[in-house]
Amino acid sequence: DAAYGAGMDVAKGHIDFVIVNLKGELMKKARIRLPFTRDFSYYEAAGNWLLVFLEQSGVEKRKIQGVGIALPGEVDQKAKLLLRSQTLGVENVSFQRFEDMAGYPCYVDNDVNGAAYGEFAGESRDGVYLALNDQVGGAVFINGTLYEGQHGGGTRLGHMRLKQDGRPCQCGSRGCADVYCSAAALLGDDPGLDVFFERVRGQQKGYRERLNAYLEDLAVLSVNLRMVFGCDVVLGGRVGPYLRDFRRELDKKAAGYDLLDSDTSFLRIGKCRQEAAAYGVAIRCAESFFERI
Secondary structure, eight states: OOOEEEEEEEOSSEEEEEEEETTOOEEEEEEEEOOOOSSHHHHHHHHHHHHHHHHHHTOOGGGEEEEEEEESSEEETTTTEEEEETTTTEEEEEOHHHHHHHTSOEEEEEHHHHHHHHHHTTOOSOEEEEEESSSEEEEEEETTEEOOOTTSOOOOGGGSBOSTTOSBOTTSOBSBTHHHHSHHHHHTTOSOHHHHHHHHHTTOTTHHHHHHHHHHHHHHHHHHHHHHHOSEEEEETTTGGGGGGGHHHHHHHHHHHOTTOOOOTTEEEOOOOTTHHHHHHHHHHHHHHHHTO
């Protein structure tokens, strides 16, 4: 109980708050509805909700090492800047003022990196994390740390090309993993994943075929990542939890794409916390305690 870290995951319509201890135990969590805007009032409201959450947690203020902020887009950690976010529809948004308002040191990171860190923290083996959300994100964990790439931007696994001359992607290319393996690609016009999988289980016409096509593309992407990195591939994000019931089908498809090794134990379903990104950045804040010893 020497130190704690707080985390918040900023989404378009809500914020997830968590607080964790040095063991990685989730002490408290909460979700508040707060539509994102660039107005000062948003930062003020978010800061007030954070302080209320931390007070309700019962953790002494002096033991909270900082607040991690998970953001859906490309970030500049040193400048505490959200460079661009398609999800939020903004560019160059500073979170430095939020740090000033909150009264705690703040650390910002991409939400996928946060979820990946939460997934692999405390593990000694390497892994690739796939965030199967409205877009496909990814992060690579090597030797106990997230791989940031030559220029610090990490990876863009969602824009690996799966199919030549495939469906158009928002990036301007065609056939990207994003348009085949995202939650949006699976859902189509359906209102949500719960509804989609209920219809799969209810054997409504066309739904099993759509799921099979999705699993086929996901198997190709997963095996390709295994071939490149030679480590576990963790399926997380919004879709991840639903894949547990269809693991056998996914394994069978994956084995068919790797004729050198039919062992599919490299595929893992993520821990799948709803608040995975907030959890991951909170752990990083808690661990900063050791840097101060």
